[in-house]
Amino acid sequence: MTWVRDLIRASGLYLIVFATGAAFVLGSYRIDHHSFWHHFTRDIGIACLVAFIVIVTIEQRQRREQNQEIRRFLSETHEHLFSTILGVEFPGEVWKLLVQKVMKEKFFRKDTHVFYKLSDPAEPRQIGGIDVVTIQQVTSMEVVNLTGDRVVFPARFFVERLQGPDHQPVLDRKPDIEVSVDGIAIAQSEMKAREPVGKSDEIYNLYEFDVEIGKDDSKIVKMRDYPRDKLVVDSEMWRSVYVCDGLFISITFPDTLEVDIDAIHPDPIEILYRSDTMITARIERPLLPHNGVAFWWSRRAAVAAPAAREPEEAAAP
Structure with missing residues (x-):
């Protein structure tokens, strides 16, 4: 040169x-x-x-x-x-946010899979006069270190507290969670339960575990929460904390529930399979921080059986 x-x-x-x-x-x-x-x-x-x-x-x-x-x-x-490329003048704050949250990020997530299971409780119960269902989530991802140094990835897991009809937490029991890194289970004593830091966080329990990732290395992180209560007419959101290359999600549920799903993303969600008890879907293109999916459910309306027809009288001869 x-x-x-x-x-x-x-x-x-x-x-x-x-x-x-x-x-x-x-x-x-x-x-x-x-x-x-x-x-x-x-x-x-x-x-x-x-x-x-x-x-x-x-x-x-x-x-x-x-x-x-x-x-x-x-x-x-x-x-x-x-x-210059698009011919649109972006505000400076937009560029700063893009640099801070995307271009300077230390981690990238690959092969993100999320599994939800909705179930009727073994013993029917109500909260605030509304029937309850249970929900369980499993999230698996490969976390890639984008830096040239050994770094610590804060594996964060948000668990929503049950909300009553008045939108106030009515069940403050922190559910247990399981975390594994490259297939090795992490002792629950090593998990850190962080206290809510703001008004919007009062409806969540936040758990965090530090995962050390070596230079140019990656780790498979899997997180599972124990079944927790939700209302029979309710919703759930899953959002990515870091940039990831896409998302695969699967939801199983009893045939007494009707479930639908949508993307929190510029692209529409792609439904791969749908039945009376399962939905599998994906977002193919990358997700930015706080992109994800939302799904909701309600009790399926009963289909009335067709009325029996009266026998026709024989015509007079």
């Missing part, structure tokens, strides 16, 4: 100036200290060394300023890249 050759050539010239100055200074001590040539040779050497120091100082300052200018230019270029 031209700039590399220029840098090597310039560095060689600087070394020549330094070597010349050092040679003149050292050589002056071989000449009689009282002679004219001693002082002349020494002064030339000192001048070369001073010139070397000045040149290197100026070069470093110019290079630093040039690097700052290049970084500023690249930052502006990146910020206006989409505007």
Whole structure:
């Protein structure tokens, strides 16, 4: 590359100036200290060394300023890249969010599979006068380290507390969860139960476990919660915390429930299979943070049996 050759050539010239100055200074001590040539040779050497120091100082300052200018230019270029390509002027805050949440992210999730199971409880019960069903979730993913260093991935698992008709938590029991990394179960004593940090978090229990991932490595993380109560007319959302390459979801349910699903994503969800007791679907393209799916259910309306027909009277002869 031209700039590399220029840098090597310039560095060689600087070394020549330094070597010349050092040679003149050292050589002056071989000449009689009282002679004219001693002082002349020494002064030339000192001048070369001073010139070397000045040149290197100026070069470093110019290079630093040039690097700052290049970084500023690249930052502006990146910020206006989409505007230039698409012809649309994006607000600066949009670009900052994209850089912070996507381009500077340390992790990427692959092969994200989510499984839900809705069931009728063994013993029918109600909360706030409304029938209850149980729900259980299993999430599996491959977490890839995008950095060149060993990093810690915070495996976070949000469990929604039961909501009553007044939209207030009526059951504050924190359900147990199971976590495994590359097939090795993690002791529940190692799980950290974080307290809600805001008003919107009061309806969730948040669990977190730190997973160490080596340089250019990945880990298979699997999380399962124990069955928890939901209302018979209710909904559930699954959203991605990090960017992932897509999503596969499967929901099983009794034939007494009617279930539907939609994507929290610019693309519509693709239904792969649907029956009276199962839905499998996917989002093929990547999900950004907080993209995901929402599904809802209600008691299936009973289908009335057709009325028996009255026997027709025989026609009179």
